[in-house]
Amino acid sequence: MSNPFVSQTPRMTIRNLDLFYGTFQALKQVNLLVQINRITALIGPSGCGKSTLLRCLNRMNDLIPGVRVTGDVLLDSQSIYGSDMDVCRLRKRVGMVFQRPNPFPLSVRDNVAFGLRVAGITRKNQLQEVVERSLRAAWLWEQLKDRLDSPALSLPMDQQQRLCVARLLAVEPEVILMDEPCSALDPISTGKIEDLMLELREQYTIVIVTHNMQQAARISDLSGCMLLGDMIEFGPTGNIFTNPADKRTQDYISGRYG
Amino acid sequence: MQNSPNIPVQPNCPDRRRTQNAVVIWCRDKLARYIFLAVAFSATASLLLIALFILKEGVPFIIKVGLKSFLLSSEWNPAAEKFGIYPMIIASLWVTLGAMLIGAPLGVAGAIFLTQFVPRSIMRIIKPMIELLAGIPSVVYGFMGVMVLAPFIRNYLGGPGLSLLAGSIILGVMVLPTVISISTDAINAVPKTYLEGALALGATRWQSVHMVILKAARSGIIASIILAMGRAVGETMAVIMVAGNAVRIPHSALDPVRTLTANIALEMGYATGLHRQALFATGVVLFVVVMILNSLAIAAMKRKTGN
Ligand SMILES: Nc1ncnc2c1ncn2[C@@H]1O[C@H](COP(=O)(O)OP(=O)(O)OP(=O)(O)O)[C@@H](O)[C@H]1O
Numbered sequence: 045m046s047n048p049f050v051s052q053t054p055r056m057t058i059r060n061l062d063l064f065y066g067t068f069q070a071l072k073q074v075n076l077l078v079q080i081n082r083i084t085a086l087i088g089p090s091g092c093g094k095s096t097l098l099r100c101l102n103r104m105n106d107l108i109p110g111v112r113v114t115g116d117v118l119l120d121s122q123s124i125y126g127s128d129m130d131v132c133r134l135r136k137r138v139g140m141v142f143q144r145p146n147p148f149p150l151s152v153r154d155n156v157a158f159g160l161r162v163a164g165i166t167r168k169n170q171l172q173e174v175v176e177r178s179l180r181a182a183w184l185w186e187q188l189k190d191r192l193d194s195p196a197l198s199l200p201m202d203q204q205q206r207l208c209v210a211r212l213l214a215v216e217p218e219v220i221l222m223d224e225p226c227s228a229l230d231p232i233s234t235g236k237i238e239d240l241m242l243e244l245r246e247q248y249t250i251v252i253v254t255h256n257m258q259q260a261a262r263i264s265d266l267s268g269c270m271l272l273g274d275m276i277e278f279g280p281t282g283n284i285f286t287n288p289a290d291k292r293t294q295d296y297i298s299g300r301y302g
Numbered sequence: 303m304q305n306s307p308n309i310p311v312q313p314n315c316p317d318r319r320r321t322q323n324a325v326v327i328w329c330r331d332k333l334a335r336y337i338f339l340a341v342a343f344s345a346t347a348s349l350l351l352i353a354l355f356i357l358k359e360g361v362p363f364i365i366k367v368g369l370k371s372f373l374l375s376s377e378w379n380p381a382a383e384k385f386g387i388y389p390m391i392i393a394s395l396w397v398t399l400g401a402m403l404i405g406a407p408l409g410v411a412g413a414i415f416l417t418q419f420v421p422r423s424i425m426r427i428i429k430p431m432i433e434l435l436a437g438i439p440s441v442v443y444g445f446m447g448v449m450v451l452a453p454f455i456r457n458y459l460g461g462p463g464l465s466l467l468a469g470s471i472i473l474g475v476m477v478l479p480t481v482i483s484i485s486t487d488a489i490n491a492v493p494k495t496y497l498e499g500a501l502a503l504g505a506t507r508w509q510s511v512h513m514v515i516l517k518a519a520r521s522g523i524i525a526s527i528i529l530a531m532g533r534a535v536g537e538t539m540a541v542i543m544v545a546g547n548a549v550r551i552p553h554s555a556l557d558p559v560r561t562l563t564a565n566i567a568l569e570m571g572y573a574t575g576l577h578r579q580a581l582f583a584t585g586v587v588l589f590v591v592v593m594i595l596n597s598l599a600i601a602a603m604k605r606k607t608g609n
């Protein structure tokens with residue numbers, strides 16, 4: 045198998061990562077390279093640790109009491125678990141879109157401007173500029189430009205999810221993590237988000253967790269298949285789906301696990 | 303009895319005992335229903351009767367004296383049949399406002415601290431203790447005010463000590479459990495996904511709290527403050543003990559004041575005739591104020607569930 049990584053320095057490197065929820069080991073010696081301007085998909089049966097791995101990449105697991113992490117995660121060759129890493133700064137560089145759309149109970153405009161306000165930017169026209177640019181990038185501007193002050197929670201689900209993407213783009217992250225971003229959406233809205241991701245790939249690095257094999261096959265460049273906390277196989281999506289090296293990967297893809 | 307249409311008799315169960323049991327259970331069910339109905343009804347009814355009684359005693363007086371002179375005249379001299387409650391209205395307003403200025407920020411800050419910056423396990427111990435504070439008799443708060451607070455004010459700020467300021471502080475402390483408890487519940491009811499979303503955008507904990515969580519919990523917090531206002535307006539014993547009870551319009555926070563509730567409690571014991579009616583009319587005014595505050599609180603809470 046040819047190495048797809050030689051020409052690029054990875055944006056994120058995950059090295060021998062172990063994660064424990066109390067005494068339960070949810071990740072076992074996981075290794076992974078996240079390539080710049082690529083979509084990396086994480087697949088695997090329910091409970092295998094995909095979300096856990098994803099949440100390690102922006103340290104969202106810090107919120108859960110009793111979590112212990114060993115091994116290392118590098119962002120542009122800087123350790124994110126190092127003592128000199130500012131977690132807020134990290135989360136601005138590595139943003140996250142959640143499974144259920146979670147816009148804040150604020151107006152559309154305030155949702156998108158949130159990240160800037162957090163950074164202390166209050167100038168009206170600068171905010172307005174970023175709001176427009178971000179909504180355009182998430183393909184929401186045409187629909188929402190006249191409703192910037194209506195509550196975000198009144199939008200339909202798929203617009204809420206794209207608003208969450210817009211909210212993220214406003215802080216100009218380098219990496220976008222998405223945990224089953226389409227699982228609450230119907231097929232048409234799912235299609236829109238997938239197209240959006242393909243466009244965002246030009247500028248961002250994306251890691252997506254998905255249960256949907258077709259989705260992984262359609263949009264991702266690289267895939268990692270996990271099972272019970274192990275990364276059992278990782279490589280170009282084409283290889284994983286047509287010619288998996290590991291028997292268990294094949295079993296999962298052909299639907300023999302849940 | 304066995305043919306009673308209300309009893310489900312299973313056709314494939316000819317056992318007589320089974321049917322008798324069904325009758326007993328059915329009767330018990332009905333009985334329990336009526337008992338609960340009666341209890342619920344009598345609670346509502348007694349509330350209604352109290353309201354009617356106060357209105358019956360108070361409203362004729364207001365009609366006779368005239369609402370305007372009753373509410374807006376400053377002279378309260380029952381012996382001379384002068385019944386103006388304006389100073390007491392002003393006193394009640396100031397004391398309540400002062401109590402809110404102290405109780406609301408402290409209470410909301412306490413709720414934020416408890417929900418955001420204290421481990422769950424400790425909060426589960428502290429919150430019931432704070433709620434227990436609501437059960438301390440108000441005379442105890444008043445006692446503390448007389449023994450500690452009033453001398454402190456007299457010595458360090460001047461005036462007689464027993465004052466508008468003392469009343470406000472004591473009431474501010476007394477409403478803390480209400481504000482903290484209801485605000486805590488409102489903040490805890492905010493979905494965790496909001497906090498996660500804010501933190502994932504690089505917000506600090508404090509930014510997430512004041513930019514998102516407090517906004518989401520706003521109506522519940524407002525309701526807690528309005529309910530606390532209701533308590534402060536209606537509180538009597540502690541205020542009598544610490545506020546000084548002079549019937550006059552206060553010119554500074556160090557002046558002694560008499561609130562509407564204090565006036566009723568102090569004079570009801572010996573009032574007769576027109577004087578007695580005037581006190582009932584004062585009760586009507588209080589009743590209306592508290593009703594308005596409670597309706598506002600309910601409306602605020604409804605708005606939350608409405609969205
Ligand atoms: N907060 C937690 N405390 C303890 N165990 C947890 C916690 N979160 C997840 N786990 C456990 O860790 C394992 C991996 O969970 P994770 O949510 O990462 O799986 P997943 O692959 O994302 O599953 P799904 O596809 O259902 O989302 C599971 O066995 C789960 O029970």
Ligand SMILES: [Mg+2]
Nearest residue numbers: 094095096223
């Ligand atoms: Mg998951």
